[in-house]
Amino acid sequence: MQQKSIFITGAASGIGRATAELFHAKGWLVGCYDLNANALEGLQKDLGEHCLIGVLDVRDKAAFDTAMGEFSEQSDGRLDLMFNNAGITSGGYFDDVPFDKIIDIVNVNLIGVLNGTHAALPLLKQTENSLCFNTASSAAIQSSPGMAVYGATKHAVKGFTQSMSIEMARYGSRASDVLPGIIDTPLWESTRYVEGEADSTYEKVPKSNTERTDFLRTIQPTEVAEAVWNAYHGDKVHWYVPTDLEERTKRKETAEEIRDELITQHNS
Ligand SMILES: NC(=O)c1ccc[n+]([C@@H]2O[C@H](COP(=O)([O-])OP(=O)(O)OC[C@H]3O[C@@H](n4cnc5c(N)ncnc54)[C@H](O)[C@@H]3O)[C@@H](O)[C@H]2O)c1
Numbered sequence: 514m515q516q517k518s519i520f521i522t523g524a525a526s527g528i529g530r531a532t533a534e535l536f537h538a539k540g541w542l543v544g545c546y547d548l549n550a551n552a553l554e555g556l557q558k559d560l561g562e563h564c565l566i567g568v569l570d571v572r573d574k575a576a577f578d579t580a581m582g583e584f585s586e587q588s589d590g591r592l593d594l595m596f597n598n599a600g601i602t603s604g605g606y607f608d609d610v611p612f613d614k615i616i617d618i619v620n621v622n623l624i625g626v627l628n629g630t631h632a633a634l635p636l637l638k639q640t641e642n643s644l645c646f647n648t649a650s651s652a653a654i655q656s657s658p659g660m661a662v663y664g665a666t667k668h669a670v671k672g673f674t675q676s677m678s679i680e681m682a683r684y685g686s687r688a689s690d691v692l693p694g695i696i697d698t699p700l701w702e703s704t705r706y707v708e709g710e711a712d713s714t715y716e717k718v719p720k721s722n723t724e725r726t727d728f729l730r731t732i733q734p735t736e737v738a739e740a741v742w743n744a745y746h747g748d749k750v751h752w753y754v755p756t757d758l759e760e761r762t763k764r765k766e767t768a769e770e771i772r773d774e775l776i777t778q779h780n781s
Pocket of ligand 1: 522523524525526527528529546547548549569570571572598599600601621648649650651692693694695696697698699700701734
């Protein structure tokens with residue numbers, strides 16, 4: 514049987530890297546793409562054969578098409594799993610974050626997913642049972658203050674995935690996404706802005722949530738990688754990590770009750 518293959522964006526760190534390691538260990542050809550050339554080289558050194566790397570900015574559609582063409586030459590035109598995973602954030606109240614940072618979140622987290630899906634579709638269409646898999650977030654269940662644009666992009670990714678899960682059935686392919694909670698990755702080193710100035714980061718969050726036992730407990734990126742594996746072999750549209758996060762989608766309170774609860778929490 515021909516070797517299965519996965520194309521991963523944001524592959525040099527965190528969830529992307531853990532996914533590359535897992536699929537490589539399972540015998541897949543892994544295509545690892547990221548902005549960070551040094552980290553990609555380190556990953557290739559660790560994995561060895563059957564690991565392709567490429568510097569790719571997911572905001573650049575032409576570069577995506579080129580990278581996909583090069584990947585296709587190595588995979589014999591096969592793409593079993595497209596993993597649109599690269600993502601960034603900058604925190605702070607909407608009017609406190611520099612506007613160029615806001616637009617960049619949209620360009621990476623949403624436009625990057627559209628670019629990747631569009632570039633991957635010709636290969637996905639010709640690969641039996643292929644999957645387009647996107648990284649959304651628990652922020653797509655309930656957006657938080659100080660993360661308005663990040664939450665907006667992740668709602669958009671979830672909505673896009675739902676539509677694509679229907680459209681792609683026309684040619685026997687699938688689409689689904691993962692909604693991770695608090696994952697222990699460098700994403701938390703992102704800048705928090707106050708009145709337009711870089712103030713701090715969120716780097717303490719994964720450590721301080723380690724002792725929690727609820728859906729906000731800190732999870733290792735390897736668990737999200739397992740969800741990617743399960744998604745390829747499963748049939749759900751949305752995959753929650755941890756799985757109890759899904760309960761948050763079934764809250765009985767009205768949107769106004771949830772809003773008022775969060776206003777109280779935020780201001781206390
Ligand atoms: N860490 C969490 O708690 C958490 C929770 C929910 C969702 N997510 C999502 O998981 C995904 C992966 O994030 P992570 O937590 O592994 O973070 P990470 O910072 O460890 O990895 C993100 C990777 O994306 C790369 N990247 C950034 N901009 C890029 C661009 N323009 N083009 C190509 N690559 C780019 C970075 O270089 C980095 O290697 C993101 O979409 C993020 O929003 C993370």
